[in-house]
Amino acid sequence: MDWTELSIMTTSEAVEAVSNILMEHGASGVSIEDAKDFEKLKPGRYGDHGEIVDPADLTHITQGAVVSAYYPNNQHIDQEAEEIAHKVRNLSQFGLNPGPAEVNITSVVNQDWQTAWEKYYHPVSISRFMTIVPSWEDYQPKSDQEKILRLDPGMAFGTGTHPTTRLSLQALEIVMQGGESILDVGTGSGVLSIAAKLMGAGKIHAFDVDDIAVRSAEKNIQLNPAAKDIQVSANDLLKGIHEQVDIVVANILAEIIVPLVPQAWQNLKPQGYFLTSGIIKDKFETVRDSMTQQGFLIIETLRMKDWYGIIAQKPKDED
Numbered sequence: 001m002d003w004t005e006l007s008i009m010t011t012s013e014a015v016e017a018v019s020n021i022l023m024e025h026g027a028s029g030v031s032i033e034d035a036k037d038f039e040k041l042k043p044g045r046y047g048d049h050g051e052i053v054d055p056a057d058l059t060h061i062t063q064g065a066v067v068s069a070y071y072p073n074n075q076h077i078d079q080e081a082e083e084i085a086h087k088v089r090n091l092s093q094f095g096l097n098p099g100p101a102e103v104n105i106t107s108v109v110n111q112d113w114q115t116a117w118e119k120y121y122h123p124v125s126i127s128r129f130m131t132i133v134p135s136w137e138d139y140q141p142k143s144d145q146e147k148i149l150r151l152d153p154g155m156a157f158g159t160g161t162h163p164t165t166r167l168s169l170q171a172l173e174i175v176m177q178g179g180e181s182i183l184d185v186g187t188g189s190g191v192l193s194i195a196a197k198l199m200g201a202g203k204i205h206a207f208d209v210d211d212i213a214v215r216s217a218e219k220n221i222q223l224n225p226a227a228k229d230i231q232v233s234a235n236d237l238l239k240g241i242h243e244q245v246d247i248v249v250a251n252i253l254a255e256i257i258v259p260l261v262p263q264a265w266q267n268l269k270p271q272g273y274f275l276t277s278g279i280i281k282d283k284f285e286t287v288r289d290s291m292t293q294q295g296f297l298i299i300e301t302l303r304m305k306d307w308y309g310i311i312a313q314k315p316k317d318e319d
């Protein structure tokens with residue numbers, strides 16, 4: 001289906017009122033770019049769904065705000081543009097500064113969204129033995145040993161290229177020998193679970209709090225026949241999960257790893273490994289200390305750019 005994008009240049013204070021106007025005109029949702037939000041962004045921060053945001057990678061507006069909505073072409077929203085602009089200008093009567101209240105209309109071909117994304121995502125070799133290949137790409141392994149992980153991350157986090165994912169994959173390669181049972185917390189696209197399966201893992205249960213991620217992981221598991229017995233569930237960390245496993249792996253931001261530490265302890269067998277990543281430099285000590293206070297042994301610390309990963313182990317005897 002083809003769409004019309006209608007965007008309005010306004011001010012931060014009028015964003016909500018402008019969004020309401022667009023909803024009144026039939027938008028089912030709006031997207032907001034507010035220069036004020038970008039001022040607050042710090043490198044390495046996580047967004048609402050755990051995605052990592054690097055302001056340097058984002059093109060963004062430097063003043064005011066833009067509110068946009070998509071309308072199906074057959075709604076002919078262009079015929080309502082002047083009425084919408086008028087309502088936005090009228091916000092001044094309610095004490096809100098509407099800003100320039102300029103309305104822009106652009107045609108969006110649905111197909112473009114997919115191809116725009118595909119343009120930047122190509123096969124990536126993530127270790128000596130594993131290559132992540134976008135689901136739409138033809139690719140021939142270069143040797144018998146090369147394992148292929150097929151992925152369509154869609155809107156979920158985890159193309160395999162981010163340092164935090166790479167650190168988790170390295171940690172798995174370091175500790176795994178084959179046959180391990182694994183809990184993957186914050187699975188995103190499912191990349192770590194599928195990779196672990198290709199490395200010879202046994203039973204894997206993956207969790208994510210975000211339904212989009214759960215659906216994306218399920219879809220990616222279908223793309224990799226060797227991984228088809230991975231179980232995926234929507235869950236907040238390991239709340240209510242009482243499986244005893246050999247490995248708990250979690251690439252989530254530090255603030256979320258800390259409450260996960262006692263849960264991982266409960267779910268790990270003696271000598272089981274707790275592999276964490278997604279820890280920005282400033283938070284490394286907090287996470288490490290919470291692990292040692294719980295009783296974990298720190299086996300190895302991994303680092304890539306400003307990101308840290310920790311390989312921790314539950315000792316043989318708990319006392």
Ligand SMILES: C[S@@+](CC[C@H](N)C(=O)[O-])C[C@H]1O[C@@H](n2cnc3c(N)ncnc32)[C@H](O)[C@@H]1O
Binds near residue numbers: 050051190209278
């Ligand atoms: C940085 S991504 C990691 C994705 C993938 N595992 C990887 O390594 O590329 C973090 C994921 O954790 C999920 N997440 C955040 N908070 C969570 C929670 N409380 N419980 C479960 N998953 C959570 C997010 O939805 C997101 O998919």
